[in-house]
Amino acid sequence: MKVGLFVTCLVDLSRPSIGFAALRLLEANGCEVVVPEAQTCCGQPGYNSGAREISKSIARKVLAEFRDCDYIVAPSGSCSGQVKVHYVEDLFHGEPEEPEFRALAAKWYELSDFLVNVLKVSAVPGRFEGQVTYHDSCSGLRELGVKRQPRELLEKAGATLAEMPEAEKCCGFGGTFSIKLGDISTRMAANKCASIHQSGAKVIAGGDLGCLLNIEGRLRREGDMETRVLHYAEIIAGEG
């Protein structure tokens, strides 16, 4: 089973350890993982900025790079949503290329969804004793239905989930929104940090690096150097 790993641009730039965690998790479960060399980005930043033709070019590039894989897995709800929802239902909807993108989307999985629902893993390599609170990233949750899967995996690693109030509320990242409307974004991040503190957990996990950078950035600016901010993959692959 040839599984293509879509690393995501943020992981590539800012936190390769997440990409390596994903790699380890897939290989530990018998996948032959390929990491197409030319991959860069799913195109969402341009798409959400209204650059439609650019988004389509980038989508075609992604298709070319990954079409021969049996599955494609990404440690990100928003990139996966871009491919599974926006490529198919918006960018190429009603166009001759739609079937090809539909086929790509059908093979494409957010990492926790792949581990739980395709590989049906019974155990994970990582061990984590202690409380973890979980932030549901908007795209993963509302576009892809990712909710239970990462929590299940964290519990398999031994973690106890301490749910925060309003776990499903947007953290304020929103891609370029975090810079263009930075004040509103900061307030939303501050609200999320307050929720995290209310949970009592000292570790907050999530499935999208954009959210995690936003949350960690605000925690540190508030003076909280203690709360750890991790991608769930880092915890369950044994790097937590």
Add this chain to the structure above:
Amino acid sequence: MQVQSMFFKRNASMKLDDPALQKNMKTMKFVDARARAVLDVDCWQEIRTHAAALRDRTIANLDAYLVEFERNATRRGAVVHWAETAEEACRIITDIAKKNDVRKVTKSKSMVSEEINLNEHLEAAGVQVVETDLGEYILQLAHEPPSHIVAPAVHKSKEDVADLFVAAHHRPRTTIIPEMTREAREALREHFLTADMGISGSNFVIAETGTTLTVTNEGNADLVTTVPRIHCVITGVEKVIPTFEDFATLIRLLPRSATGQSVANYLTLTTGIKGPGENEGPEQMHIVLVDAGRTKFVGSEMQEMLRCIRCGACMNHCPVYQNIGGHAYGWVYPGPMGSVLTPVYVGIENAGDLPNASTFCGECQVACPVKIPLPDLMRKLREQQYDNALRPWSERFGIRAWSYAVQRPRLYRTLSAIAVRVAGWFGRRDKLIHWMPGLDGWTRGRDMPAPQGKTFREMYAGRRDGGRR
């Protein structure tokens, strides 16, 4: 209402630092109330789907349903007027007032009347206008526009209201809410009974019978539409629905989505003027059907916006709205619906920041009772801005530069390796970037965790001798 949407960013930042607004916004409980109410309806999702389809079907034949509505309303003694623009609508209603010696108007809530600045026009013609919805009455005393389409005075505290009432009613000041409500009831009762003309909005108009209707809790719309000798309805052309049954479907959705009520207190359906033998009701009924930009949506890629039933669920659930309130949006409709309507109605160049003030979290789309894909509509407006070069050149340049690099893997590898080192340098001290050029919007309020040092690409290539494949 005056258009202030061009000052969105500045106003939003001010509202974030406004402790009174922040405190008052926290009194809103609509999200929880809606969640509880929806549990009572075991086929909620099916009803949403049915409602979206019925709205779409109606808009697909909007002209036929409007004509059928007009035919039935006219048959029952109403006079139907059509207004292409805000000015025309104001002129029609002001003329009706003048022709009939109207000195006082009582008004129940109408967002369309806010769009067209109706009160100002009537007052300029010497007509006294009294808002009767409690929230709108408070705002009339404060000379402020509404900040929410269902709870217009949500941004005001009870102390604010007490101060306004003392100045207007000259009675001892009280901040006890039931007492203030009774005081308003008594102050307005006199106006209700002496008004010459009542102006109401219409949540929907029913083609089958020529019926207009209001959905309220206070009873003010009933007093406005029953007591005066002239009744004037003002509403948008998109409000027509075919049958009573369609209304029954939509009314299962509307109060629950708006406030969490299973039904609103008063559903007031008015069909024409009083019949033979009836002695209650106005002598004249006028219905003004307003376009004012609505037909721009018809047949367009944003047509779904016309499904809107004005429940306010989108803004209730919007984390951006929750933090900045409605006034920052600068016009009649705040939140996600405002981010779609305002640019189209007042010009995208006057409201450019609104469709950008969203993370596309999707809460609005999930909450919308008629499944309007609000994030997609906001994105379409961003596309219009991009195609027409309406964003700052730095943004446009940034996208072009990013797009150039991201489609050229070797160039991207080089540039990203450099970027990571540069960013790392800015965060070298404590692995946190406290500031970096281009990142101002972020670093004003947050640090940025420094990158780990090398790109994944570099590390993977290093591990696997150039990488597999």
Add this chain to the structure above:
Amino acid sequence: MSAREAILARIRKAHGREGAAPTEAELTDARNVIARRERGPQPSIARPADREQQFLRECDRLGTTHAHAETIARVPAEIARYLDANAIERRVVGWPQLAGLDWVAANVHFDNRPVQPTDHVGVTSCFCAIAETGTLLLLGAPEMPKKTALLPETHVALVSRARLVDTMEDAFALLRAERGEPPRATWFVSGPSRTADIEQTIVIGAHGPYRVHVILVP
């Protein structure tokens, strides 16, 4: 071109159609859709096992108080009891059709006239009541002014069990069957008036009545 023609023409053009008015065929199609009177999906609460229980449960949620009268002749006595229990003077204004009940025996003063601002209690019947939502439907008619139910602080409504239906759709069907066309005023009342416009605090009693009391009769 009139505003009407301009608006209709713009709508038609947006849909790829010519002209400034719908064609006869298009109007016929619209009327056919209307005539089908298609109902939307009906939730379980629209088909209650016990219609009266559902109605009373919703009344409780709305703050509508309720009582039973074995026969319509017992209504004045029940109203007397209700007014005493709420410390309201035994003076009511009501619809002419109720004037013939024995108010004198119950020691309640009944005024058969249009309501005035100084009246505290209005007594009406209703066209039907809706179980799904605890709603009363009042249809305007020459001897049935809405103001009697709207202006006073207390509204007492007689609801006949035989006129209790499951849903609003059923109420509309009954209206069509019995009246054909709706009268000018078709008014659905669900509980005493309320507002939450000040700090989102719910206050019962805004511009309409503070109290709604339903008396179920056969």
